[in-house]
Amino acid sequence: MSMNSIGRILVLTTFGESHGPAIGCVLDGCPPGIEISPEEFRHDLDRRATGKSRHTSQRHEEDAVEILSGVFEGKTTGAPIALLIRNTDARSKDYANIAQQFRPGHADYTYWQKYGIRDPRGGGRSSARETTMRVAAAVIAKKWLLQKYGIQVRGYVAQVGDFKPKAFDWNAVEDNPFFWPCAEQVAELEQFMDAVRKSGDSVGARLNVVADNVPAGWGEPIYGKLDAELASAMMSINAVKGVEIGAGFESVTQKGSEHRDLMTPEGFLGNNAGGILGGISSGQAVTCSVAFKPTSSLRLPGTSVDVNGSPIEVVTTGRHDPCVGLRATPICEAMMALVLMDQALRHRAQCGDVGEISPKL
């Protein structure tokens, strides 16, 4: 498998740099007969888009998706689906000054060390712009999961710095630019974010993603476990430093009698497992929590080195994203949807003959 691909049956390959001619992807292995139109990508791309509010980076891209292949008369054909988005707002000049510099906390230095060459424009391949294509491809996955299984993959921001929700309401999440689940806190959060932005600094965030209605039986032991693939998929997102399934790190201080989700004929008595046991879905909601680091591009100066090894001072003067986690909700959803759909297809490959298994909880 290639390094820019994810999945085993449903395989997503992405390409493109932040300031190159275009970004794009190839989604291979998609079942035939799924209706899809270019307009359907709009919603999630807007949810992810930079420039959506003053709280995220001010880059304006149209992000119009062109379907290059794999769709005939509005339906997928089983052939690879190529999606393309032209980069229309690539102001490379903003980045000319850092061609010789390694920004602290970024991939500049490590790409240089790995490849001996790098595209410095906007972070090149390491830019979060790449995640646009994950979101686009996952529109198809989300649709298939919903239509075929009633699976809904939803995320929200569960923490920004020290700021935590006081209440939880799915309905609130999509009504504010922060994907915040508590409506009454939005004004306060807005002030909080304004303060961060004005300080020139940034903060981290925690995002939760939940998939409801996942059937029991998805996931492949031992090295293709559903939780292992979710962990990998989430960790592959820029700025992610931690992943939890279910109770996550709270499991460390839990007792076994507290953690284990007892079972009854009426169902499970808890979901510390996050809907996954032994790497296989249990029929409960699959839950995942993700830690995003604060962006390292700050208006506050920081020391670094240049390509000659000399000490320099780095200051971000262009776009500045005080909390990269704020627009990552659709990205996390996308990764969960892609993993789930791939696992669904793999499950029926091996176990397609296994009929209805009782008991269902």
Added chain:
Amino acid sequence: MSMNSIGRILVLTTFGESHGPAIGCVLDGCPPGIEISPEEFRHDLDRRATGKSRHTSQRHEEDAVEILSGVFEGKTTGAPIALLIRNTDARSKDYANIAQQFRPGHADYTYWQKYGIRDPRGGGRSSARETTMRVAAAVIAKKWLLQKYGIQVRGYVAQVGDFKPKAFDWNAVEDNPFFWPCAEQVAELEQFMDAVRKSGDSVGARLNVVADNVPAGWGEPIYGKLDAELASAMMSINAVKGVEIGAGFESVTQKGSEHRDLMTPEGFLGNNAGGILGGISSGQAVTCSVAFKPTSSLRLPGTSVDVNGSPIEVVTTGRHDPCVGLRATPICEAMMALVLMDQALRHRAQCGDVGEISPKL
């Protein structure tokens, strides 16, 4: 790629059930010329072994590794290396009573739902016994990493329930059965564990793994990132519910000015990144933290259902492991070593012509 395999160039495939005739593995893609003898597996297998102390499950296995292939006159040949361990202490009768039951918090129910059939003896394929082969295979990986790059992969237990180290000393870790980094706390920890065991309950644990001397440049963007593969590898271990790289979930509350590891000609001024930027190693120590849930096999009764969907009460009467995390240190080390060696081989596949890159930090 198969579901019981991990890695792309260095590929580990494991097989075997807890109470079947044997467990084993095939390690493919290993460079030729590495000296290896059956005795070299002893050390890490002993570190992992059940029955090591009263604080871990009382199963006694000799775990003698037989090398079936891939080694000629004491050296690897480049052919697949098959390792085999016979199951000598498999008391299946202990488990006969649970053939019709689903133990809460275990994979019994999900395997049943996925496959419509399951081997109930000791958890079958979902038993942690499978991890023995990871540890065995990683003996080769650890040796290669150390000899070729001076890389040392070491782990320790960083928390048991609420119990945390007061001090840290690598030298202490291997001198107690808990892999505990603070020698003066060992007696207290022993009492703590005794109390847990007597209570019939269990506790979770946090394990840290560190790899020193990893060269800059390992890891493959976008979907083969070093941190993403570590996350998947760790999450594939039984009972793991969370994975962190570097600062992990602490990143959520950090400011960017605090998190970003500033760079100077003398090196990085911190390691919140955990040695990985943009999915590629930076030359700093690679650090990973892993959450183990408390085992669900308790002497405390718990409700569940049987294969007919009827309510039952489950009590573990056989072996009882009050903290599965305690013997997981060599397993976590194994997964990191396997991931690192695979990435090392992959790096030189694509970038073998990239010479010495300066500056080195």
Added chain:
Amino acid sequence: MSMNSIGRILVLTTFGESHGPAIGCVLDGCPPGIEISPEEFRHDLDRRATGKSRHTSQRHEEDAVEILSGVFEGKTTGAPIALLIRNTDARSKDYANIAQQFRPGHADYTYWQKYGIRDPRGGGRSSARETTMRVAAAVIAKKWLLQKYGIQVRGYVAQVGDFKPKAFDWNAVEDNPFFWPCAEQVAELEQFMDAVRKSGDSVGARLNVVADNVPAGWGEPIYGKLDAELASAMMSINAVKGVEIGAGFESVTQKGSEHRDLMTPEGFLGNNAGGILGGISSGQAVTCSVAFKPTSSLRLPGTSVDVNGSPIEVVTTGRHDPCVGLRATPICEAMMALVLMDQALRHRAQCGDVGEISPKL
């Protein structure tokens, strides 16, 4: 994917050397619930076995298969199935003299060049003994294909040197040690082979493999075409130098009006395509023809070089197989069965929702 594995969903990994402790395999991704017993491997292993007649190499192995995992109470569980055969008749002393020599026409020199080390005993990993495990694993694949789809995978020897069948009868094939389809020629062929053996030389062979009742729709364009995977699988067999699908090289001199298999409501009017169009099965018999070179281990002396580059003369004094193709029929069948079963599973992964498609020819 590892280099000693084949398949994507149904993945076979083999290990072991000709004169090491054992050979074995891991068959992963197998559907659960297939009944299998150790005795079922006997038939095809006997068909392949050396020592079956004086016309094949005189090595006697019991080749008793031990099932190490993946089967519980006589049924596959979905876990990886490990099979093991101990090497009981490994007379390494026969081969001691060639440790410093490169046999012409063998892999001795190329393994040495690749790995810088080699196991010279009986060809080590490059020995055809490895194919035993393909035959063993394919017993499961053949059974599944037959039970679920009525697919029969059968092969026969279609040519030995210049010797060609005068008639064709499937019933004759299994009634002689040559897998020869014309009963009345068997005595003559026996004399032909005796003459070759006495001459100290060897001859090549052509084998045909046919799979009946393959449903239309299997095969994955573009790079997982059914014919492409068959070609790879056959070419991976020791001594194979050519592969044809359907009319094969006869297509070169055919006219399009002759080659194209016209279609009618009653079916195809020919099968030059070999049951595959555009890489996908058409519902006709899948046919494949394979060229085996004459073995290079001869009692006739030949020039070569030793590990120091000095000229030497090589003579095979031990076992001598005058036509390696004669026992390759079950091996070719095995490769076709493994490819077909893997493709069947992959097909239902992506296209499991595609219902009955008409028209069927």
Added chain:
Amino acid sequence: MSMNSIGRILVLTTFGESHGPAIGCVLDGCPPGIEISPEEFRHDLDRRATGKSRHTSQRHEEDAVEILSGVFEGKTTGAPIALLIRNTDARSKDYANIAQQFRPGHADYTYWQKYGIRDPRGGGRSSARETTMRVAAAVIAKKWLLQKYGIQVRGYVAQVGDFKPKAFDWNAVEDNPFFWPCAEQVAELEQFMDAVRKSGDSVGARLNVVADNVPAGWGEPIYGKLDAELASAMMSINAVKGVEIGAGFESVTQKGSEHRDLMTPEGFLGNNAGGILGGISSGQAVTCSVAFKPTSSLRLPGTSVDVNGSPIEVVTTGRHDPCVGLRATPICEAMMALVLMDQALRHRAQCGDVGEISPKL
């Protein structure tokens, strides 16, 4: 791995249909630092282009390659290289009449059976237009192989119907539209092809591909053998029905004493092996021969069925290619180059520490 991808380290993924908006590819895993410009694709695309002469299909495409990613300031960066070609001459109306028909000898029927839906325009995904991207991607592979190892990958047409070369001269091959190695026969071949075209029928062809200067040691036993991967790569090309390595099917009638290439300190005394022993390159020229069937799109009518299963008569009225093999030379070269480069990268992954091995023949 996805079904529209080939390779393990150097991974080519292609997308696009004959008459969709565009065709394209992503070449992943390419070493950094290779100089490449859009103009360099021109030569091989012209060699492959339809419309080159009256002897191949009269479709005129500009086939201008746009580099979308992976190249910065004229050099590869190690990021995935996406190439795009817009379809500018897609006259779908030509094909409207066959939307309900299955052309005999084409993939129409099998795509329909597999997916339950198909893009009928020009064969959709099954069109040979897809091979354009293989040729484009291989331009990079050919360049790398030549610059780094001096490897030259060249092909020629070795037979058209019954027409065979009387002499062989590499210099002649590129001087005529038939890739024919005998200059004095070109006029005669032209007449032969004119006659075929006028007859409304078509003929098959044999193509040979040779790679000189391949180092010893490339190829991965057992299931990643160099010859096995070449066989798969060639068989994945549209219209290919057979593949030979070295002596190929002539091996069937050869004696072992004739086939085995004896070795001397001065080198091999023959190349029946086609440069590959045990799946690993020997240092000799790698040779491959490929059978192309005659195209099934004829001006001669043929029977078939429509999507309702009713009998129909099919006549090709549009473009008609009397010998598809004639423009396949660069395609076969491309597949060999891609396989070789991938194997080269994989070889240094596992065996990068194996130094100079003597003796070299």
